[in-house]
Amino acid sequence: MPGRLAQPTTMRQPAAPIPSPFQSSIAKPGQGKVVLSLLPPANPTLTTLTYKYPLKLVPRTGGFVPSPESSALSDSCPSHPVHLYLLTYGGGLLPGDHIEVSITLEAKTRMVVTTPQGSTKIFKTDPNNSANSPNVIKGHRKQMPANPSISDMSQQTLDVHIGRQAALCYLPDPSVPFQNSRYAQIQTFTVDATAKGDQRSSLCVLDWVTQGRTSRGENWNFRFWRGRNEVWAADEKTGKSRLLLRDSVILDDESEDTSDEEDEYSEDEVERTDVNIHNGLDNHSNSNSNSNSNSITSSRPRPPQNGLTPMNIIQERTRPHGVVGTLILSGPVFEALGSYLMHEFQTQPRIGSRNWSDHGSAAVPEPSVSHHGDVTWTAARVRAGFVLVKFGAKDFETAKHWLGGLIREEGSVTREFGEEALFCL
């Protein structure tokens, strides 16, 4: 267990940030560094754990132990998982925040990372309306510099090195970008290129984004959201690395393009046509945009500050979903889950045929649910043994139950990492 540098387990923190004893080693706000080592005989230990406001990294003590006795450790399960909470003050990121987390999992270690805040909120600070801002300590985050186009982007980078036979299970909350927010996230995972077979590094990474706060009527009204996940295979001896997988989603309202009026016009035309189809038939999905169609036809070019009105480009490109996401699986530890998901995908009822119904398994989230449009998903075994799942669902809850259901039904994640690995699902 991560005894050495254990923090208080309670999530409640004093109002002012505690001066970190490691402040000298951390250069910038928002940076954090974690190294998980396996000390003999089989004692996973956080040999480095530093972070700086507004980031917080909290190891959970007394967490999951796969079986009552440590003698259960084996070649396939060489150590117990360590659970790390990744938090930010206010439960999200303010414009200008730059979170930078570096995690190293040394050989044979295992780590669960979750974000116990319900969602990662991407705030937009509006000078005229501070209601959007989180309740954070005034003065601890820098005021936005004068040039908004550069400064109002929130960024998060996560850089994880996964050693030989080590495993990362990272199933975080979805990113919830608020109206007019801008956010870019880069997650890089580096695995050991020389490890073969059962020695390979394993990873399970979920990355999902929602349409915003539906309670406030937000429906993909942010300005920019980019999520990039890369997996690299690095050979320490030769220093060479090779890109194994790049998953990159860009949701951009393109309001910053240097576009002339004509371009604006043509885009709007596409949207209008489409909204008409929408109004004509589609009664059961996405009533938000229906109610907005009048303002679309009457407002051109789009009102820049009034994100709730038009059928914007991001809505158009994610329709009919309220959440989209990606699950990346690789390595021996997640092989069973990957195969299970591939099987579930391939046995979904055929589209356009009569539904003979017994094709779908009796899994908790019935494939027929996705068949009827609540969850639309696809799974593919792409190169280098990766299984890539892409999904779109009508809302966060639907996606959460669907994915949580599938992973629990298969069971290997719970067995290997404990139910707490599914904290966010």
Place this chain on the structure above:
Amino acid sequence: MAINQTQDQSLDEEIADLEERLKNARARRALATGKAPFLDPSNPIPVHALLLLSDSALPTGGFAYSNGLESYLAHLKLQGRIANPEAAFDSFLALSIACVASTSLPYLLAAHRQPEMLETIDNDLDASTPCVVAQRASLAQGRALLGVWERSFRVPYTSVSDAEAVTAVKILERFSTGLKSRNNPDEGLGPNGHLAPLWAVVSRAMGLTAQQTAYLHMVNHAKAVLGAAVRSSVIGPYMAQSILASQRLQEMISRRIEREWDTPVDRAGQLVPAMDLWIGRHELLYSRIFNS
């Protein structure tokens, strides 16, 4: 009066002449600023190559792929969202063009600018292709293009004196050898042969500029999608040609290219998440006429 009439007439002629010259000057100006790159009179040779590469008879098998259209239509039908197929297709075409531009143009432009990086770019594009259906389509077309290059275009275009083109020819040769001698196809880490980077290097070997290459790639994509729409009876063949000819499509393509012109490959990404789902779920269609 007679004198006045003659004066009027000569003035009219002068005006007409000036107007004509103005029109010509404007046209030349438009050409110089790159509005119509492939008509550049200062660079006449590539026009022939452009015609070759834009030919729908080019045996790369593009007609076998609907680029997600078939699956998209099936999903709309499933959700009861299809009222007006023409409007639905119109919307799909815009999405498809945006998607292809954002996911493949950065790789295409990188390969055109640095053909020597072909293998790395090919690998990175393979790593960035999230679904096997799209991957299969891109590989089949890329390898077919390489085949056409080797069998038909290589000999006539190797004699070109342009040093850059000669380099591109050599790179294609090396890549092709690598592709044929790939020892472990299951690993998926050898040369793959994706369409976008190969398209770029073949075009470069044939003397096309980056702008021409990108535009041609996008037009060919639009043609493929329109062709699929005709074959799926969503629109008629005249409608397809009229969309293809439309100012709107031209502007859409130019705008997407402009947007991706300076995008580094690691910033390439999916602008249309729904597209990945439609293409990935093509495999689930009960009956299908296209391979993707």
